[in-house]
Amino acid sequence: MGLIEAIILSVLAASTPLLLAATGELVTERSGVLNLGVEGMMIVGAACGFGGAWLSGSIIVGALCGMVAGILMSLIFALMALGLAVNQVATGLALTILGIGLSGLIGAGFVGERITPAPHLHIPGLSDIPLAGRILFGEDGFIYLSIALVVGVWWFLYRTRAGLILRACGDNHISAHALGYPVLRIRLYAVMFGGACAGLAGAYLPLAYTPFFIPGMTAGRGWIALALTVFASWRPARLVVGAYLFGAVTILQLHAQGAGIGIPSQFMSSLPYLATIIVLVLLSRARTGGSTAPAALGTVFVPDR
Amino acid sequence: MLDTTSAAQHTGATPLLQTVGLTKRYGTFLANDKIDLEIRPQQIHALLGENGAGKSTLVKAIYGLIQPSEGEIRWQGRTIVLSGPSDARAHGIGMVFQHFSLFDNLTVAENVALGLDGKEAFRDISARLEQVSRTYGLPLDPKREVWQLSVGERQRIEIVRALMQTPQFLILDEPTAVLTPQEADQLFTVLDRLKAEGRAILYISHKLEEVKRLCDTATILRGGRKVETCNPKAETAASLARMMVGGEIKEVKAAASRQITVPRLLVNDLSLAPDDPHGVRLEHISFELRGGEILGIAGVAGNGQDELFAALSGERLAKDPGTIVIDGHAAGHLSITKRRRLGAAFIPEERLGHGTAPRMRLSENALLTGHAIGNMVLHGFVNTAATLKTVDLTTETFDVRKAKRDPEAASLSGGNLQKFIVGREILRDPVVLIVNQPTWGVDAGAAAVIRQALLDLAAGGAAVLVTSQDLDELAEITDRIAVMFHGRLSVPVPTREASRETLGLLMGGSSIEAAETAHATRA
Numbered sequence A: 001m002g003l004i005e006a007i008i009l010s011v012l013a014a015s016t017p018l019l020l021a022a023t024g025e026l027v028t029e030r031s032g033v034l035n036l037g038v039e040g041m042m043i044v045g046a047a048c049g050f051g052g053a054w055l056s057g058s059i060i061v062g063a064l065c066g067m068v069a070g071i072l073m074s075l076i077f078a079l080m081a082l083g084l085a086v087n088q089v090a091t092g093l094a095l096t097i098l099g100i101g102l103s104g105l106i107g108a109g110f111v112g113e114r115i116t117p118a119p120h121l122h123i124p125g126l127s128d129i130p131l132a133g134r135i136l137f138g139e140d141g142f143i144y145l146s147i148a149l150v151v152g153v154w155w156f157l158y159r160t161r162a163g164l165i166l167r168a169c170g171d172n173h174i175s176a177h178a179l180g181y182p183v184l185r186i187r188l189y190a191v192m193f194g195g196a197c198a199g200l201a202g203a204y205l206p207l208a209y210t211p212f213f214i215p216g217m218t219a220g221r222g223w224i225a226l227a228l229t230v231f232a233s234w235r236p237a238r239l240v241v242g243a244y245l246f247g248a249v250t251i252l253q254l255h256a257q258g259a260g261i262g263i264p265s266q267f268m269s270s271l272p273y274l275a276t277i278i279v280l281v282l283l284s285r286a287r288t289g290g291s292t293a294p295a296a297l298g299t300v301f302v303p304d305r
Numbered sequence B: 001m002l003d004t005t006s007a008a009q010h011t012g013a014t015p016l017l018q019t020v021g022l023t024k025r026y027g028t029f030l031a032n033d034k035i036d037l038e039i040r041p042q043q044i045h046a047l048l049g050e051n052g053a054g055k056s057t058l059v060k061a062i063y064g065l066i067q068p069s070e071g072e073i074r075w076q077g078r079t080i081v082l083s084g085p086s087d088a089r090a091h092g093i094g095m096v097f098q099h100f101s102l103f104d105n106l107t108v109a110e111n112v113a114l115g116l117d118g119k120e121a122f123r124d125i126s127a128r129l130e131q132v133s134r135t136y137g138l139p140l141d142p143k144r145e146v147w148q149l150s151v152g153e154r155q156r157i158e159i160v161r162a163l164m165q166t167p168q169f170l171i172l173d174e175p176t177a178v179l180t181p182q183e184a185d186q187l188f189t190v191l192d193r194l195k196a197e198g199r200a201i202l203y204i205s206h207k208l209e210e211v212k213r214l215c216d217t218a219t220i221l222r223g224g225r226k227v228e229t230c231n232p233k234a235e236t237a238a239s240l241a242r243m244m245v246g247g248e249i250k251e252v253k254a255a256a257s258r259q260i261t262v263p264r265l266l267v268n269d270l271s272l273a274p275d276d277p278h279g280v281r282l283e284h285i286s287f288e289l290r291g292g293e294i295l296g297i298a299g300v301a302g303n304g305q306d307e308l309f310a311a312l313s314g315e316r317l318a319k320d321p322g323t324i325v326i327d328g329h330a331a332g333h334l335s336i337t338k339r340r341r342l343g344a345a346f347i348p349e350e351r352l353g354h355g356t357a358p359r360m361r362l363s364e365n366a367l368l369t370g371h372a373i374g375n376m377v378l379h380g381f382v383n384t385a386a387t388l389k390t391v392d393l394t395t396e397t398f399d400v401r402k403a404k405r406d407p408e409a410a411s412l413s414g415g416n417l418q419k420f421i422v423g424r425e426i427l428r429d430p431v432v433l434i435v436n437q438p439t440w441g442v443d444a445g446a447a448a449v450i451r452q453a454l455l456d457l458a459a460g461g462a463a464v465l466v467t468s469q470d471l472d473e474l475a476e477i478t479d480r481i482a483v484m485f486h487g488r489l490s491v492p493v494p495t496r497e498a499s500r501e502t503l504g505l506l507m508g509g510s511s512i513e514a515a516e517t518a519h520a521t522r523a
Helices: A003-031 A037-054 A059-083 A089-112 A132-137 A141-159 A161-171 A173-176 A183-209 A221-231 A234-257 A263-285 B005-009 B053-062 B086-093 B110-116 B122-135 B151-164 B181-196 B206-213 B237-245 B305-312 B336-341 B362-372 B384-398 B414-426 B444-459 B471-477 B500-507 B512-522
Strands: B017-026 B029-039 B044-048 B070-075 B078-082 B094-095 B168-172 B201-205 B219-221 B226-229 B263-274 B282-291 B294-298 B324-326 B346-347 B432-436 B462-466 B480-485
Touching: A003 A037, A003 A141, A003 A161, A003 A183, A037 A059, A037 A221, A059 A089, A059 A183, A089 A234, A141 A161, A141 A234, A161 A173, A161 A183, A161 B110, A173 A183, A173 B086, A173 B226, A183 A221, A183 B168, A221 A234, A221 A263, A234 A263, A234 B151, B005 B263, B005 B324, B017 B053, B017 B294, B029 B053, B029 B070, B029 B226, B029 B512, B044 B206, B044 B237, B053 B168, B053 B201, B086 B094, B094 B151, B110 B122, B110 B151, B122 B151, B122 B201, B122 B305, B151 B181, B151 B512, B181 B206, B181 B500, B206 B237, B219 B237, B226 B237, B237 B305, B237 B444, B263 B305, B263 B432, B263 B462, B282 B324, B282 B471, B294 B444, B294 B471, B294 B500, B305 B346, B336 B346, B362 B384, B362 B414, B384 B414, B414 B432, B444 B462, B444 B471, B462 B471, B471 B500, B480 B500
Parallel strands: B044 B201, B044 B219, B094 B168, B168 B201, B294 B462, B294 B480, B346 B432, B432 B462
Antiparallel strands: B017 B029, B017 B070, B070 B078, B219 B226, B263 B282, B263 B324
16 A cells, blocks of 8 residues: 555545534534534544444444434534524533533543444455555445535535525524524524534544544544534535545644654644635635625524514 | 495405404513404505504414414404414415515525425426516516615515415515615506405505505504504595504694704715625715705615715725815714714614614613713713713603613614614714614604704704605705715705605616606606
């Protein structure tokens, strides 16, 4: 296996949790809800995902456990931010703090354990083609799933009536309510979808990336996923580009350190955030009108009776 | 007392829609108290009342947005319970909202699709949209996004969307509030056509002349109760207003003679690029405003009025100090506070969030604009006694009704808050007052108080600049009038000599010469 191939494979693996979590957050934000608790939902997903896989011996059961954990976390957020109309930023931050603590508690019994990581696809012939074969036909299932998920979300948002209604809620919840759409219920579903994706993204880490659980193993990936949705200006296609770009930066930083290149690693780690800021500036300069962000993003909605 | 002939013409059929004893309670507050309403096919039925009379509550109940506490709604003689707007639409009830229920970042076709409940494919919706908009002479491009459209076009979307449900009964909430006279005429043509097709319309409007011209029947609400059903054509605007208010409205009276003195506000060739992508560029604006004079600026919203207000108030600074001269001092480069010290006062359009900080008390809001002069701040400390005194004085002079001495701004009703804001500025005795939409969404009683205050201020020697979309208001109080279109301001003409039609054409973008020729040929 050549160095190039190794780098590409590790970039794909590093990008997948970002892509999964950001896709979920994109749907949540498109409905008008800003859930800053992605990091918290991910880390709980990681702990529960590993626990599920370790106890059952099945990667699929582990992934499902991660998703369910993410949904449960998102329900706490939904109860506060949608049910009680609490400030979404504060609730999201609290959810992250809660998640970090909770995952340590859940995962305490699993630290030091190992599982067999998710198997990689192998199609005789195709997977053996040099370079491309291994990259295209030899990945773990999560990577294919993440691509399918983005395509599905794109199709849902732009090609279905339900997707149109979801975007409408994110653009103007007062209008959506006046037309008779159940804004809070639609947002609840979007938040739960975001939770499931974040939980799955978290579970990917101990199930496929490194076959063990350590506390705090998401290491800020949830925050990068949040930055990514902004970077992608809430569009699924740009999300794919952004996720692989951000994934590449994190991997190249490791290789740069290994090769002894004298750029401080802290600078490299901050690149995704810097890139997001630059993209935001460019977008707002190039904008001719309209709003790139969902117009109702982060605003509280209380229907009248 | 009642003229019942027009109602009698239709009594053969059962009413299309009927509310029987409809009551809506919010806690102990009765928003609607046993309202009986009858609407027949081929009827344009006006619903009149002051702000807070219960009009919105009633139509929301009819459209299924809220559930009545008591009473029932009957559709073609049968009692129905509406679980939501889609239920109402399924029966054939459509609604055009006052504050449009549109989505700025979605296309026209998507907006229309969201208002339809059918299983219609998106492509078919686009096709039918074009067909309906052509049939009724309401042109729309399905592919454009709403934020790119004018207010008139936005309303067209609302109306076309409602028509695409082929409603038997259409509710229109203040549809002409934001339209030019010509656009309003086009709307009336559409409404007459709908009536001829056998549909019924419930029409809410503050413009009584319009109601007299268009509507067959009028129901008047006051304080949540129905006070009268009458034929508006047999009433005068004054008698309708009396029924709405439940007493005489004080007539606004200008002082017999006003002394026009020295120029207090000069604007010299003011041009300013917008600071946000939706904004309008101000182009070569020049006018002179003298003491004792009221100048009106007419125009459809979004033609640069907000930008002009920001430039005059100092929210945005002009490059050249000389472009704005307040009471003899070049002020284009000065901050809001410094302009206030020169004797200027400013009243923006938006009451909550711009004119006042909603969650702050009135006394704190008095301080926010009053700190520059007077004794509200002593050695860096707030003089609470002085701020409270301002609140009391404003309350007394302008009849501001509120629950306690110093409540939060957001707790006041629109009319009372506007009286407070106008009073706060006027009591500082400004030499120049710049006011944007002084009586927007304010009921008739409060509007009369505010207009009188502006006239009195001018009579006292101040220069007043009033921007308004309400031509009747401008005709009532201004001496001269100019029209704003696409960031340009027409040359002010004496209000007496400005015909509605000429102003309407100017508001639609015709040049002065073209507008006058058109008016002359038609007359």
